[in-house]
Amino acid sequence: MKPDINLIQKYNVPGPRYTSYPTAVQFQEIGETSALEGELEAGKSSPKSLSLYFHIPFCFSLCWYCGCTKIITKDADRGDHYIDYLEKEMDLISGLIAEDRPVIQVHFGGGTPTFLRPDQLLRLGKAIHSRFNLAPEVEFSVEIDPRRCTREHIESLRAIGCNRASLGVQDTNPDVQEAIHRIQPYEQTAAVTDMLMDCGITQINFDLIYGLPRQTVETFSQTIDDVMQLNPDRLAVYSYAHLPHLMPAQKLLDESEFPSTDMKLQMLAMAVDSLPQRGMRFIGMDHFARDDDSLSQALDAGSLQRNFQGYSTCAEADMIAFGMSGISQLENAYFQNTKDLAGYYRSLDEGELPVIKQLRLTRDDKIRKDLIMQVMCQANVHFSGFSKKWNIDFKSYFQDELQNLGGLEADGFLIRFENSLQITDKGRLFLRNIAMVFDAYLKQPGQKNRFSKTV
Numbered sequence: 001m002k003p004d005i006n007l008i009q010k011y012n013v014p015g016p017r018y019t020s021y022p023t024a025v026q027f028q029e030i031g032e033t034s035a036l037e038g039e040l041e042a043g044k045s046s047p048k049s050l051s052l053y054f055h056i057p058f059c060f061s062l063c064w065y066c067g068c069t070k071i072i073t074k075d076a077d078r079g080d081h082y083i084d085y086l087e088k089e090m091d092l093i094s095g096l097i098a099e100d101r102p103v104i105q106v107h108f109g110g111g112t113p114t115f116l117r118p119d120q121l122l123r124l125g126k127a128i129h130s131r132f133n134l135a136p137e138v139e140f141s142v143e144i145d146p147r148r149c150t151r152e153h154i155e156s157l158r159a160i161g162c163n164r165a166s167l168g169v170q171d172t173n174p175d176v177q178e179a180i181h182r183i184q185p186y187e188q189t190a191a192v193t194d195m196l197m198d199c200g201i202t203q204i205n206f207d208l209i210y211g212l213p214r215q216t217v218e219t220f221s222q223t224i225d226d227v228m229q230l231n232p233d234r235l236a237v238y239s240y241a242h243l244p245h246l247m248p249a250q251k252l253l254d255e256s257e258f259p260s261t262d263m264k265l266q267m268l269a270m271a272v273d274s275l276p277q278r279g280m281r282f283i284g285m286d287h288f289a290r291d292d293d294s295l296s297q298a299l300d301a302g303s304l305q306r307n308f309q310g311y312s313t314c315a316e317a318d319m320i321a322f323g324m325s326g327i328s329q330l331e332n333a334y335f336q337n338t339k340d341l342a343g344y345y346r347s348l349d350e351g352e353l354p355v356i357k358q359l360r361l362t363r364d365d366k367i368r369k370d371l372i373m374q375v376m377c378q379a380n381v382h383f384s385g386f387s388k389k390w391n392i393d394f395k396s397y398f399q400d401e402l403q404n405l406g407g408l409e410a411d412g413f414l415i416r417f418e419n420s421l422q423i424t425d426k427g428r429l430f431l432r433n434i435a436m437v438f439d440a441y442l443k444q445p446g447q448k449n450r451f452s453k454t455v
Contacts, residue, residue: 004426005262005265005269007411007430008268008269008429009265011433012261013453014452014453015432015433015436015451015453015454016435016442016451017285017432017451017452018306018372018373018432019307019308019309020306020308020327020369021369021373021439022361022365022369022441023441023451024327024336026359027334027336027357027358027359028359030355030356035335035355035358036333037096037353039333040093040320041096043097043330048317048331049103049318050097050103050317050319050320051103051107051314051318051320052103052132052320052322053309053319053321053322053326054086054108054109054321054322055109055110055323055325056079056111056113056115056116056323057070057323057324057325057341058073058110058115058116059072059110059111060074060112060115061181062181062249063180063181063249064180064250064252065182065209065212065240065250065253066247066249067243067246067247067250068111069339070111070112076115076116076117079116079117080120082323083116083127085345086124086323087127088348089322089323089353089354092351092353093320099133102133102134102135103132104138104139104314104317105312105317105319106128106140106161107140107143107309108142109143110143112143112145114144114145115145118156119156121156121157121160125156125157125159125160134161139163139294139313140161140162140163141162141165141166141205142162142164142166143165143168144165144168144196146169146184146188146189146192147182147183147184149192154192154196154199162201163201164201164204164205165196165204166205166236167205168207169206169208169223170182170184170209170212171209171212171215171219171220171223172189172223173214173215173222176212176214176215179214180212180213181252186226193230203293204231204233204234205232205233205234205235206227206232206235208227208235208236208238209237209238209240210238210267210268210271212259213254215267217263217267220267221270224270224271224274228278228280233290234287234293234295235287235288235289236286236288237268237275239286268429275288276288279291281296281299282428283295283296283304283311284376284428285428287311295313297313298313299377302378304377305377306373306376308327315377318330321337322337324354325337325338325339333361334358335355336355336356336357338354338355343356368439368440370386371398372435374386375423375435376431376432379428379431380420380422381420381421383420405434412424412426414434430454432454433454
């Protein structure tokens with residue numbers, strides 16, 4: 001599949017990434033935290049499994065492109081203080097859920113989880129295992145900065161059950177690394193990958209970004225060549241979103257060094273065209289995986305989902321987030337912790353969960369969420385099955401939206417049958433654009449401008 005640059009240009013418009021629906025911009029501030037407690041209490045008898053996310057916000061240095069919630073510090077002892085409060089939060093949460101609910105997924109995100117010392121990682125892992133029922137087949141993943149990862153870190157991660165690692169690479173070109181203030185020689189990434197494999201963490205992901213300063217199609221092609229030599233199971237190839245008004249650190253980047261829009265689109269086209277020829281299946285949007293990887297298997301089984309970490313294999317699980325800025329996704333509501341570290345500590349000192357925002361899902365939200373997730377994760381929708389599930393008439397409920405699919409169909413992104421909607425291989429590159437048709441909130445004035453461009 002060779003992407004059409006003209007079509008990419010046409011559909012490169014602001015739009016959500018649909019890591020949730022409704023998206024986080026719809027969250028509302030709340031004055032009390034009992035809502036999450038009530039949701040967890042109500043679900044005590046739920047047979048649903050759990051996914052646990054732990055946000056580690058600290059980084060030793062600032063990467064100028066980064067849009068993550070982070071705190072820059074060189075004081076590793078702050079990790080102990082932070083774990084004190086993660087334990088308090090876990091104590092509050094674990095008391096609200098059934099002890100036997102299985103945890104099928106654990107993820108350490110950041111910031112930089114390997115900011116924590118090996119002994120701190122062991123302490124955090126022990127705290128999790130003592131409070132939750134981790135399933136024997138749990139997927140336990142961690143985001144790793146190869147610049148801040150020793151063999152002792154990896155041995156500690158393996159000791160607490162970690163079996164998947166996601167390495168931040170972004171780009172292997174030294175000039176690009178200098179431009180984004182992240183010097184990370186390829187040899188360093190390769191050495192950490194070898195240590196992970198040697199210690200038994202054999203499932204490896206790499207994160208790349210296209211559209212960074214000083215990148216060209218040729219240099220980004222070399223980056224892909226470099227990382228493919230390390231035989232990853234998955235690749236995430238993200239589009240750089242330049243939002244300096246929201247991410248002040250991005251003002252440090254030299255805008256004159258950014259690749260042109262056309263060049264950026266050529267980078268994406270190159271990746272989408274070349275990676276499947278190298279054994280990396282295009283999962284959708286910006287993710288690739290080998291055929292034997294669980295992400296690829298979930299796509300075939302219809303159990304793929306989107307959450308705030310991107311594509312995930314655990315569609316049936318409630319996700320509970322710990323740490324500052326963490327977002328929990330439950331059946332009926334989303335809850336977000338405060339992004340203020342002092343406020344996070346203060347709430348837990350007062351015996352309260354550090355929730356500051358929430359969104360209650362209406363019935364229409366749930367219907368559209370289900371449909372949008374089918375578009376993003378399964379690339380097809382069967383009208384009769386969907387109608388039966390939600391007790392609606394699909395064609396009547398989405399009458400306007402179906403009419404608005406005409407342009408996307410004409411451009412070859414989808415095929416409409418009498419009782420189904422099938423997204424084509426070409427359309428998998430434009431999943432966000434297709435999903436946007438069914439997003440009720442985008443009909444409100446000014447909503448689209450709150451997002452980065454889809455490409």
